[in-house]
Amino acid sequence: MKNLQKIEVITEKRSIDIVIEMIEKHGVTGYTLIPNVTGKGKRGIKHGDDLNDVFINSMLITVCEETVAEEIVKEIKVFLQDVSGVCFVTDVKYVLH
Amino acid sequence: MNPSDLFLNFLNTPVLFFFMGMIAIAIRSNLEIPQPLPKFFSLYLLFSIGIKGGMELSKSGFGEGVSGILILAVAMSSVIPFYTFFILRKKYSISDAAALAATYGSVSAVTFITAIAFLQSNHIPFGGHMVAAMALMESPAIITAVVLYKLYNKDDSNKTTLFHTIKDAFTEGSIVMIIGSLVIGLIVGEKGYESVKPFAGDMFKGILCLFLLDMGIVAARRLKDLKAAGAFSILFALLVPITNAGIGILLAKIFHMGQGDALMFTVLCASASYIAVPAAMRVAIPHSNPGIYVPMSLAITFPFNVIIGIPVYNYLVQMFI
Numbered sequence: 018m019k020n021l022q023k024i025e026v027i028t029e030k031r032s033i034d035i036v037i038e039m040i041e042k043h044g045v046t047g048y049t050l051i052p053n054v055t056g057k058g059k060r061g062i063k064h065g066d067d068l069n070d071v072f073i074n075s076m077l078i079t080v081c082e083e084t085v086a087e088e089i090v091k092e093i094k095v096f097l098q099d100v101s102g103v104c105f106v107t108d109v110k111y112v113l114h
Numbered sequence: 115m116n117p118s119d120l121f122l123n124f125l126n127t128p129v130l131f132f133f134m135g136m137i138a139i140a141i142r143s144n145l146e147i148p149q150p151l152p153k154f155f156s157l158y159l160l161f162s163i164g165i166k167g168g169m170e171l172s173k174s175g176f177g178e179g180v181s182g183i184l185i186l187a188v189a190m191s192s193v194i195p196f197y198t199f200f201i202l203r204k205k206y207s208i209s210d211a212a213a214l215a216a217t218y219g220s221v222s223a224v225t226f227i228t229a230i231a232f233l234q235s236n237h238i239p240f241g242g243h244m245v246a247a248m249a250l251m252e253s254p255a256i257i258t259a260v261v262l263y264k265l266y267n268k269d270d271s272n273k274t275t276l277f278h279t280i281k282d283a284f285t286e287g288s289i290v291m292i293i294g295s296l297v298i299g300l301i302v303g304e305k306g307y308e309s310v311k312p313f314a315g316d317m318f319k320g321i322l323c324l325f326l327l328d329m330g331i332v333a334a335r336r337l338k339d340l341k342a343a344g345a346f347s348i349l350f351a352l353l354v355p356i357t358n359a360g361i362g363i364l365l366a367k368i369f370h371m372g373q374g375d376a377l378m379f380t381v382l383c384a385s386a387s388y389i390a391v392p393a394a395m396r397v398a399i400p401h402s403n404p405g406i407y408v409p410m411s412l413a414i415t416f417p418f419n420v421i422i423g424i425p426v427y428n429y430l431v432q433m434f435i
Contacts, residue, residue, distance in 0.1 A: 029396065053149075061405025062339060066149070066332050068156045069287060071392040071404070099400040 018110040022086040026077045026093060027054060028102025033075040035100075039092050040079055048079040060101045074102065080111055124425060128231050131323040132420055135330020147328040155325035156389075159227050160291040162314050162321075163245050168299020169307035170242025180243040182369060183379065187247035190362070190383055191254040194219035198354060199262050205346050206406070212263035213395045213402035217411050218354050219255025220387035221248055223288060224329060225419045229381040231322055232424050233374055240374025242299075244382075249292045251382055253283040256394045263399050279398040286390050329416070336413035339405060347406070351386075351414035359384035359427050367435055376435045380427045385419055386411035 026036050030052065040048060054074045055065040065073040081089070086106060093104045138145040147155075174180070195215035202211035226248050233240055260279050283289070299307060307314070340348070362383030366376035388411045395402050 031393075031396070060403055061408075064332070064335060066152070066328075066335070067392070068153055068389050069393050071396060072408075100396070101400075 018112055021080045021109055021111045022083050023078065023080050023105075023107045023109040024086055024089060024093075025105045025107075026102060027056075027074050027104075028077075028097070028100055030070045030073045030075045032096075032100045032102075033077060035096065036077055036093065039096070040077075040081075040089055043081070043085050043089050045079050045081045045085065045089070048077055051076040051078075058101060058103070080109060124421060126232060126235055128228060128319065128322045128326045129420060132326040132330040132333075132417070135327045135332075136334040136417070137330075139331055139334035146331060147324065152325065152328040152332075155321050155328070156224070156288070157291055158321050159318070159325060160223060160288060161295045162318050163227055163230060164292045164295025165299035165302075165307060165310065165314050167242035167245025168296040169302070169304055170299075171246070171296070172242075172300050172303040174241060174243070176243070179370075180241065183241075183243060183371065183375065184247055184250055186365060186369060187251045187379070187382065188254050190358075190365070191219050191221070191251040192258050194358060194383070195255050195258040195262065199259065201350070207401075208263060208267045209399050209402040210406055212259045212266075213391070213399050213404075214350075214407045214410070215262065216256045216259030216395065217388070217391045217407045218358070218386045218415075219258060220253070220391050221251045221382045222385035222387055222411070222416060222419070223248060223252075223292070223389065224325070225381055225385040225416060225424075226378065227322060228326065228420050229378060229424050231319055232428065233377065234319075236428070238374045238377070238428075240372070240378050242296075244375055244378040245292065245296055247379065248382055249289060249296065252286075252289055252387065252390045253280070255387075256283045256391060256398070260394075260398045279394060282397055283390065283394050286393055288389055326420075333413050333417050336409040339409040340413055343406065343409065347410055348414060351410040352418060355384040355386065355415050355419060355423065359423065359430075363427070363430055363434060366431070371435070373431055373435055376431045377424075377428050380431060381419065381424060384423055384427065386415040388412040388416065 052075050053065060054076045055063050063072050063074050090106060198218050199211050199215040202214050257280060359380050362380035366379050388408050392404050392408055
């Protein structure tokens with residue numbers, strides 16, 4: 018097993034492509050995307066029942082080396098100043114396949 | 115039209131389905147229309163009114179009256195945010211006031227579509243150009259509100275340019291669908307429309323019923339978000355549409371619109387956006403709170419216009435025009 022960091026980003030569905038570009042720019046080649054997630058945060062409830070995907074979030078999960086994670090998180094912090102969402106980073110053990 | 119007809123108008127089929135959706139939430143029913151069907155219904159309705167409007171425009175052409183109404187529509191959408199912004203500044207932050215100003219200056223396609231069904235039920239004709247007027251009224255309010263926000267918010271760190279906002283407003287899916295369908299209707303004319311009429315025309319009211327059922331459910335859910343809004347927000351969400359409707363009827367009278375066009379124009383002036391504006395605001399004014407402006411337009415103004423507004427505006431139009 019290898020020590021890595023897991024980054025989870027929950028943000029507006031319409032902006033998730035920007036997050037994907039960010040992680041890919043740093044050489045991360047794989048991720049898991051849950052396209053439709055709902056919940057409540059500082060900017061109200063995301064019911065997920067609107068007609069143009071403004072009130073629904075997506076969740077992106079990826080793992081990478083700690084140094085890469087730090088670079089990605091720096092960019093995500095700037096991104097989340099203007100776009101609603103949250104980012105979590107956790108230490109994980111990666112089971113190689 | 116007498117006042118008893120006014121009451122009967124409340125009981126038209128799509129509006130009753132809207133009530134049914136609201137009641138379903140009130141009695142905690144698990145009734146829902148699964149996504150993505152509501153999205154499909156909304157695209158269908160935009161396609162339906164777009165292609166029919168284009169076909170009618172191909173018959174009537176762009177006369178002087180038509181261009182006058184279109185200019186008036188753009189002017190109203192640009193002006194409404196000005197006066198609402200300064201009222202809203204008494205209660206809200208600059209970003210929320212600007213987002214609300216855009217909401218009430220822009221229009222609700224669903225209210226407009228419900229008004230079309232209302233006119234069809236009452237056999238009152240209206241021009242296809244009113245569909246173009248609706249499409250044109252979505253964006254000017256957004257642009258005015260963003261300009262006001264940038265003028266009054268000195269420490270705006272948002273890098274989004276006005277050009278970016280305008281581009282976003284015109285490339286929003288619902289706008290592309292309505293303008294695209296309108297242009298196609300204009301190109302293919304009556305013959306082309308007849309070939310798609312069994313789908314585009316005959317199913318319109320049935321699909322609208324299901325769509326309004328979903329909108330009733332969505333609006334009732336948003337009512338819960340309004341708990342913290344306060345009396346000012348609720349009064350604003352009721353009085354501004356009535357004021358704008360009054361201005362709309364006055365302008366319709368001055369510019370000699372027909373009764374159908376006058377009602378559509380009045381409904382456009384009175385309605386508030388909850389589709390195009392939230393999409394634009396999240397980029398242009400990201401610190402505005404959709405938890406404020408969406409419940410006001412969706413849970414108060416929209417049901418008010420659909421249930422009470424449309425028949426009352428029609429009653430006034432019949433009286434004065």
